[in-house]
Amino acid sequence: MKSLKTKLGKIELATPIIMTSGTFGYGIEKINFIDYEKIGAFTTKTITYNPLRGNPQPRIYETEYGMINRIGLQNPGVFYFVKNVLPKIRKKFKNIFVSIAGRNEKEFIEIIKIIKKEKISAIELNLSCPNIEKKQRMFSQDSETTYKIISIIKNETDIPLIAKLSPNVTDIKEIAISAEKAGADIISLINTVKGLSIDLKRMKIIDGGLSGPCIKPVGLKCVYDVYKVVKIPIIGIGGIIEGKDALEYILVGASAIGIGSGLFSNANIINEVYNFLENYLKKNNLMLENIIGYLNEKDWLI
Amino acid sequence: MKSLKTKLGKIELATPIIMTSGTFGYGIEKINFIDYEKIGAFTTKTITYNPLRGNPQPRIYETEYGMINRIGLQNPGVFYFVKNVLPKIRKKFKNIFVSIAGRNEKEFIEIIKIIKKEKISAIELNLSCPNIEKKQRMFSQDSETTYKIISIIKNETDIPLIAKLSPNVTDIKEIAISAEKAGADIISLINTVKGLSIDLKRMKIIDGGLSGPCIKPVGLKCVYDVYKVVKIPIIGIGGIIEGKDALEYILVGASAIGIGSGLFSNANIINEVYNFLENYLKKNNLMLENIIGYLNEKDWLI
Amino acid sequence: MENVICEVIKNENLNKDHLLLEFENNFKEDFYPGNFVHIKIEKCFLRRPFSVARFNKKSIQIIYKVVGKGTEILSQKTKGESIDIIGPLGNSFPIYKNKKICIIGGGTGIAPLIFLSEELKKFNKEIFFFYGSRNRNSIFFSVLPDGIDYIFSTDDGSFGTKGNIFDIFKKFNGFEVIYGSGPEELLKKISKFSKKVPVYLSLENYMACGMGLCYGCVVKIREKDNWEYKRVCKDGPVFRADKIIWR
Amino acid sequence: MENVICEVIKNENLNKDHLLLEFENNFKEDFYPGNFVHIKIEKCFLRRPFSVARFNKKSIQIIYKVVGKGTEILSQKTKGESIDIIGPLGNSFPIYKNKKICIIGGGTGIAPLIFLSEELKKFNKEIFFFYGSRNRNSIFFSVLPDGIDYIFSTDDGSFGTKGNIFDIFKKFNGFEVIYGSGPEELLKKISKFSKKVPVYLSLENYMACGMGLCYGCVVKIREKDNWEYKRVCKDGPVFRADKIIWR
């Protein structure tokens, strides 16, 4: 257990296992078969300023070894969250990361003003939401808007900031560097990959974000590239479904890893990741911190 | 058979099935179990000006429902190709598309000068190769370089030009529009998705391009988006492994489809795609051209 | 909610289209009518949800139709194989007592109503079960509880009355509670009766987590003067018909 | 090169680590020693290449070791199941006649050498087969052809001489052709003999297409004063040792 300790800047995690945003709800649902002790941190589903109803159906569809979702940030808004949700989940998780999103800078700041009064471990900025002021691009699809939004928020609060980036960019390194410069304390990689699938039975198109094992190579590539250019810690996310996947993220540079839609498929995923990492470290007589970025630094390519 | 006829601008294809670049070699290997009659066109592995040795091992690795490759454009160079390869494969394929790549504009033009004297159906510009003059970005990772390279080449030859684009961009629509404006006659979507995988046994990293069923939602999304903004025909590529996949690409806007690494997994893929489409069209009493973009135009979303 | 591995006891055709899968009941918790299980099926990333049709301490049964990849693979499971199941999931039908009860459903949607009628039987004497089906061969005769008044209809008239089950149901009256499950068209029609009596319907939707985590399976539900997207897997699958806003 | 579906005749352990898979020979073409098959295995996107170990008109055998996902699934196939196979693939060992022949190999690499020795037997009287193995139990006794002079070595001395097979082979001489297959370290050492006599080695590499289409499986091969990446699947798997540039 001790060997699994990790750090995200000043945040200490008992294990590197983080429940990612949007795939573990608001932490209220009690999932009986999960050992909450093995969870290092929980990231809430993204909260916006006003309540959002989210997208109409269809919202999800299965793809080849993954799924597409277009939930559309359904959430009860930050006021409701702070008043009715946070108090209920405090005791369940050692670390709570609150994921937030705004449609523009103003909205982000308004949420921050409310959320910064709460005792939480970190704020995750979901920068994969569209910035309505810039041609509907996501914030993290442009290094300038990434820089700007993070630096403004950094001014507002001392709570550690996690910048969650979209892989749908020409150069992820550029964006990550901007995030670091602007004051992000941690980088979360990756949000879903733009994808579309077709339900031929219903003749419907599901245009949304791809997640699951099919995107693991994309996530690993992003973490690998970004680890080379930033000093702040990285949370590796995307397609983790068993212990080996988590190890791979750690070896290319993730200090902690996010479990997302893998939980929907593999109900025992938390135990499996936990046990796999623990055994691996024990066998090699190592601590988790010894292997973060190991394969990246060595650059074993060839 | 007739119902499967399709057109890419002026190029007439007996079937919409195209063997994509790099996954059917130079067309010399005789693959006995394939019915060449069912192939509408063959795209050669990308040819460069000088012969290239390609990357050292490891070059390939299996991923979750796909594979990563980093072949590195190994090829014998355009002179050898024109002299020794083209004559041998002419009779095998009704349409030959020659895929080419240069490290800069000059190299592209030098290849064009040689290739334009040959009787071929089209030239495919592999714009997913790095442009050494622009920070090693791929040509198609920037709408200006995309525009420039295509318009220069368009000036050199009347042979139809196919612009093959990388999905690794912030906005594929922007790139596709530039390609069309610059004079591209056809757009090929997608090339491989940047990905990385780890061979834990050998402790090796394989940093390359992802292909196979795992990327189908990415390819469908690109074709869907680009179909809305360009008038030129699209070749849909990425993760096709059975008939249904081909249909999906056509329904979102592809006039023809490319078979890539799916052939490595499903040896009967050409027959299956052919038969599936033929049956589907017969059952619905339609011609292929009737269904191109059907789901896109209707915008069945919701 | 538990995640358990259960052995297949049997997996047999009930009729041409439908199979009955019975597996060991390795759950500690009890299931109630309306609850569903979320089954892991090889080669499918997402689990597949199925209503529980019959339940006892020893075993659980579901009735399903082969409609795609997942149910196709499921249909090949044989006695002794293990399956990874999450359950019980979702809410359940409220059990009214000493009422004149109507149960109405069609097709595969009958599954949860079988479990429900077993339960209602314990507390009610007058239970009318309106059962619509394609034809005589599609009716799940072998698993229907006794002690209940069945009214059958088939599309082709090969059993019971020919026609839609709703049209037959309409001719009856005096029911104090109505429970329904089946095709959306049917449920929509039934829900009109909710002005007069309580009507409870079990809904279906595409699901990812099945546990209330992802908000993938929502339906429009009336809330005061407004509406909200509620999760079929967690807030449902059973909803009061007057709350449902149909597409 | 054909793509055929073949029924499994047997799939049994040869020893703790290795299995022998025999399947119907539904190929029209003949296989030659060195040729391999490319097998489709469920849940694996890419096929898996295996050398043919024994071949006759009725059936084909391969010998394989369970090392990962694909071979694990393959090991569970049972008599009567169908497998999707592409073959024959690759080139083959040139068959010399009336020579003093040396065959040398180790571990799983022995598979193609079994087929080769059966063939060479027809044309040569003096065949020495140097066979290195971990221990007595890892040796594929039951499938070794007779009429051949075997020289065994094992790492633990439990059969034949204790030690590396190469060290034993070195003590012999007078061979006119050498054929080898097995661990790269062994092959590297054998290839030094190519200055004196023809040496042919069968190589392995990770493969995607297996048919010469993708250039994924290349090795460095000398060409005149230079070198080129050649495909193991198409230009090989058998190469003249003096052409191979080792890592």
Ligand SMILES: Cc1cc2nc3c(=O)[nH]c(=O)nc-3n(C[C@H](O)[C@H](O)[C@H](O)COP(=O)(O)OP(=O)(O)OC[C@H]3O[C@@H](n4cnc5c(N)ncnc54)[C@H](O)[C@@H]3O)c2cc1C
């Ligand atoms: C609460 C609930 C209870 C259900 N109870 C039963 C039952 O008792 N008997 C029964 O036969 N079926 C039942 N269904 C429907 C059943 O889940 C689907 O038929 C099944 O998921 C289809 O899977 P497939 O892989 O064969 O089909 P595919 O079409 O290949 O599946 C593709 C994707 O779509 C989803 N999907 C397809 N059709 C449906 C559908 N009708 N409802 C939900 N998801 C769907 C699948 O889960 C999968 O994610 C229930 C659904 C829900 C939500």
Ligand SMILES: Cc1cc2nc3c(=O)[nH]c(=O)nc-3n(C[C@H](O)[C@H](O)[C@H](O)COP(=O)(O)OP(=O)(O)OC[C@H]3O[C@@H](n4cnc5c(N)ncnc54)[C@H](O)[C@@H]3O)c2cc1C
């Ligand atoms: C020409 C040729 C002939 C071969 N003949 C035999 C034989 O007769 N008996 C035998 O046991 N093995 C043989 N091999 C090796 C065999 O192909 C691998 O052991 C097998 O592919 C491993 O698959 P896996 O899924 O179990 O392993 P995994 O490690 O899970 O496979 C992951 C990926 O790596 C590839 N891979 C892993 N190890 C090897 C390897 N050693 N060589 C090539 N690809 C590998 C797999 O094909 C797959 O694409 C041969 C290989 C080649 C190229």
Ligand SMILES: Cc1cc2nc3c(=O)[nH]c(=O)nc-3n(C[C@H](O)[C@H](O)[C@H](O)COP(=O)(O)O)c2cc1C
């Ligand atoms: C149903 C669903 C809802 C999601 N909602 C959010 C969200 O609200 N905020 C966010 O930052 N990411 C969201 N994500 C993205 C995940 O947090 C994660 O980045 C992505 O799914 C990739 O990881 P995975 O492959 O392990 O699922 C969502 C993903 C899914 C599948």
Ligand SMILES: Cc1cc2nc3c(=O)[nH]c(=O)nc-3n(C[C@H](O)[C@H](O)[C@H](O)COP(=O)(O)O)c2cc1C
């Ligand atoms: C081994 C391999 C080699 C490839 N070589 C090339 C190439 O030389 N030029 C090119 O434009 N695309 C190349 N591609 C990309 C394919 O043409 C195709 O765009 C991509 O693989 C996605 O399609 P798929 O998923 O059907 O394989 C290559 C792909 C693979 C797998």
Ligand code: FES
């Ligand atoms: S399926 Fe995830 S909330 Fe219902």
Ligand code: FES
């Ligand atoms: S594996 Fe494709 S060329 Fe050898």
